Amino acid sequence: MTLADLKRGQQGIITDVSSIHIPLKLLEMGCLPGNLVELVQVAPFADPMYLNINGSHLAIRKETAIHILIETTNE
Amino acid sequence: MSKQINVALIGNPNTGKTSVFNALTGLNQKVGNYPGITVEKKEGICKLPRGVKAHIIDLPGTYSLNASSLDENVVIELLLNKNDKDYPDVAVVVSDVENLKRNLLLFTQIKDLQIPTILVINMSDRMAYKGISLDIEYLEKELNTKIALISTRKNKGIQELKELITHYKELSSEPCLNASTIDKSYFDNLRKAFPNQLLYKLWLVITQDVNFGKTDRKTIEAVEDFKTKSNADLKRLQQKETIKRYQFINETLKKGQTIDLNSAKDLRIKLDRILTHKVWGYLIFGVILLLIFQAIYDWSSVPMDFIDSSFASLSEWTKNTLPEGAFTNLLAEGIISGLGGIVIFIPQIAFLFLFISILEESGYMSRVVFLMDRIMRRFGLSGKSVVPLISGTACAIPAIMATRNIESWKERLITILVTPFTTCSARLPVYLIIIALVIPEGRFLGFISYQALTLMLLYLIGFGAAVGSAWILNKIMNFKSKSFFVVEMPNYKLPLFKNVALTVIEKTKAFVFGAGKIILAISIILWFLASYGPGDNFNKAESIVTEKFASENLSEDELHQKIESHKLEHSFIGIAGHAIEPAIRPLGYDWKIGIAIVSSFAAREVFVGTLATIYSVGSDEEETIKNRMAGEVNPILGGPLFNFASGISLLLFYAFAMQCMSTLAIVKKETNSWKWPMYQLVIMSAFAYIVALVAYQILI
Ligand SMILES: Nc1nc2c(ncn2[C@@H]2O[C@H](COP(=O)(O)OP(=O)(O)OP(=O)(O)O)[C@@H](O)[C@H]2O)c(=O)[nH]1
Ligand SMILES: [Mg+2]
Numbered sequence: 001m002t003l004a005d006l007k008r009g010q011q012g013i014i015t016d017v018s019s020i021h022i023p024l025k026l027l028e029m030g031c032l033p034g035n036l037v038e039l040v041q042v043a044p045f046a047d048p049m050y051l052n053i054n055g056s057h058l059a060i061r062k063e064t065a066i067h068i069l070i071e072t073t074n075e
Numbered sequence: 076m077s078k079q080i081n082v083a084l085i086g087n088p089n090t091g092k093t094s095v096f097n098a099l100t101g102l103n104q105k106v107g108n109y110p111g112i113t114v115e116k117k118e119g120i121c122k123l124p125r126g127v128k129a130h131i132i133d134l135p136g137t138y139s140l141n142a143s144s145l146d147e148n149v150v151i152e153l154l155l156n157k158n159d160k161d162y163p164d165v166a167v168v169v170s171d172v173e174n175l176k177r178n179l180l181l182f183t184q185i186k187d188l189q190i191p192t193i194l195v196i197n198m199s200d201r202m203a204y205k206g207i208s209l210d211i212e213y214l215e216k217e218l219n220t221k222i223a224l225i226s227t228r229k230n231k232g233i234q235e236l237k238e239l240i241t242h243y244k245e246l247s248s249e250p251c252l253n254a255s256t257i258d259k260s261y262f263d264n265l266r267k268a269f270p271n272q273l274l275y276k277l278w279l280v281i282t283q284d285v286n287f288g289k290t291d292r293k294t295i296e297a298v299e300d301f302k303t304k305s306n307a308d309l310k311r312l313q314q315k316e317t318i319k320r321y322q323f324i325n326e327t328l329k330k331g332q333t334i335d336l337n338s339a340k341d342l343r344i345k346l347d348r349i350l351t352h353k354v355w356g357y358l359i360f361g362v363i364l365l366l367i368f369q370a371i372y373d374w375s376s377v378p379m380d381f382i383d384s385s386f387a388s389l390s391e392w393t394k395n396t397l398p399e400g401a402f403t404n405l406l407a408e409g410i411i412s413g414l415g416g417i418v419i420f421i422p423q424i425a426f427l428f429l430f431i432s433i434l435e436e437s438g439y440m441s442r443v444v445f446l447m448d449r450i451m452r453r454f455g456l457s458g459k460s461v462v463p464l465i466s467g468t469a470c471a472i473p474a475i476m477a478t479r480n481i482e483s484w485k486e487r488l489i490t491i492l493v494t495p496f497t498t499c500s501a502r503l504p505v506y507l508i509i510i511a512l513v514i515p516e517g518r519f520l521g522f523i524s525y526q527a528l529t530l531m532l533l534y535l536i537g538f539g540a541a542v543g544s545a546w547i548l549n550k551i552m553n554f555k556s557k558s559f560f561v562v563e564m565p566n567y568k569l570p571l572f573k574n575v576a577l578t579v580i581e582k583t584k585a586f587v588f589g590a591g592k593i594i595l596a597i598s599i600i601l602w603f604l605a606s607y608g609p610g611d612n613f614n615k616a617e618s619i620v621t622e623k624f625a626s627e628n629l630s631e632d633e634l635h636q637k638i639e640s641h642k643l644e645h646s647f648i649g650i651a652g653h654a655i656e657p658a659i660r661p662l663g664y665d666w667k668i669g670i671a672i673v674s675s676f677a678a679r680e681v682f683v684g685t686l687a688t689i690y691s692v693g694s695d696e697e698e699t700i701k702n703r704m705a706g707e708v709n710p711i712l713g714g715p716l717f718n719f720a721s722g723i724s725l726l727l728f729y730a731f732a733m734q735c736m737s738t739l740a741i742v743k744k745e746t747n748s749w750k751w752p753m754y755q756l757v758i759m760s761a762f763a764y765i766v767a768l769v770a771y772q773i774l775i
Contacts, residue, residue: 017314019307019310019311019314020307020310023143023482023559023561024139024141024143024310024313024314024317025138025139025141025143025482025559025561026561027314027317027318028138028139028141028177028180028317029138029177029561029563030176030177030321032317032318032321033318040344040347041347041348041351041352041445042353043351043353043445043446043448043449044353044449045449047448047449048445048448048449048458048560050347050351050445050564054176054177055174055176055177056174056176056177056563057343057563057564057565057566058561058562058563058564059441059444059445059448059458059560059561059562059564060560060561061448061452061559061560064559064560064561
């Protein structure tokens, strides 16, 4: 599944990031494979998404989130 | 004298670089809890122990040395150019103790440039609150640097930082990890081809264009040949590099930092649950805006009335006390009246800056960006455009500069083009005085005054015009540019009184003095033009008028009045005004308003001052500006000149017209061409004229 499928409050581990679609800046902000990500809050229509990635709080658009693959953690 | 040392403050956005800068230099640069407050290089001097002087450079925040927006590029340009006069002898990397992991990424990159580097860990006052503890000694060893743990808010550790800077020669300039292992053969070849160049620098130059487009870097030209790899390959390598750096950082922090989650408190979650909520979030944002307008109106009326009447009596007093003559008249009628027209707005402008600064300092601004992004995108803008649009209510100039952190050039250009529609503080004087004249005083539902409501409506119109024209621009500008959006959500912070107060004082001062200079000059010129005229009609006004009204048996006062107004009509300014009158009569204005409009193409706030000067020339009574305007009579239709129709028409004209030279200049600077500011000037002003015309013709 991708980051865009997360529900509010749900957590996941990033498994892969498409380097063509995802700007380097996002990677540099901690959006890297292996890191924990939590969906903190969504705006209407789930866009943009307010995330906690690896301890950094940031918001990205859904169009970006669909290029980030994750695995949910079972909690 | 000893040599000055160059010290560059580098770090992620919102880590407190400017706060450190202010602490070191004693200056008061603007600080705010929103990533991207500083967008330009700022410089200051810091006196260090033993008579050493340091030249401190505050830089825009950047997440890494791979720039993806204009403000970030400033940093890279400086660090890649050894010949720059500001090239740092020592780099001070400022980090936020709560985001150390992410902040260290940039640190490891700076280290690779082999500049002596100090690591500042700021906001140490938050450590206890967040349950963070650090093993400084271990971190210093692993990161191969010296660390200053400081808190600019509590003023802790600044002295230690100064000591470290003084002894910068003792700092290590060795990297703390070797990133070139990500593709050994590629980097080995690169090293062989350019044995005299720093490997990391080469790598930065090679990869720069991949992320940010063309930059004119002359340093290492032959590197072009080395783009043996495709862009996709380079990107993958950069990704690998980033992962590699994070691995190192994670390892280091695992030992050097402990976070006790049990003692960590988080206000953020609770607040964000409401403030970014799908419904409550928008509602609260709306209420906050409404509150601001109500406050601007209600809270400032008392000091404003006081200022208005004080200036009126000052003018009167000057006239009565100083010996009669041209100079006294110039002082009383030209200068004092003109200045009164600007000083009166200080309370309101101060309130406006107060609110904006609180929004910025608390961390709320990023939440607004989050809430608005999707809506703004419909119009070809970015959520980040909200910040320029909101701070544009203070002044379009800093607002246009604040667009620099918008990543997409198209979204940024559109934001720049439409920002001048937002109601800046210079429009406020015009709005306020006209609203006071033409909108009744009652209260809607017994709570919000009609006048405040009108003002809010005008702000909405400005905002609507901005968004609407953005939508059109988005449709007609058919170039695609990479659109991508990420915004950091900073922690909520209690606004620091000192920061807010300083912003309010500095900005208000800038407004008053900036506008004051123009207004002073214009009111002097206008006074001359209004007090002198060519030909007999002006010079023999007395006899002409006396003759004309000889049969009507006028009182002394009435006759005097007639003479003065005859003089004004035939003064230089009267002649000029009558020349443009045909163009503005359909809008409901007389020639005096016409002059005020023309002179306010220099700056809008001149409007009130101009009218004040024109009206006070030749009038004897002590009167406030407002009363003078209320007393004006429409020369053709009779009745008050400022009635509902002409008032609304004027309000709309000022809402849309592009009347600010400084804004045009900054747009030229930010877009690098005269094309865009000229479009703005012509299109906005033509639109303003048409709307004002239609409004007047309908309402009359
Ligand atoms: N709690 C705490 N807050 C601080 C400290 N230093 C700065 N701040 C706050 O952090 C926020 C950011 O400060 P700035 O100095 O504007 O940060 P900057 O790095 O210059 O930010 P940009 O110019 O946007 O990159 C402001 O709200 C400051 O009041 C500190 O020591 N403790
Ligand atoms: Mg700053």
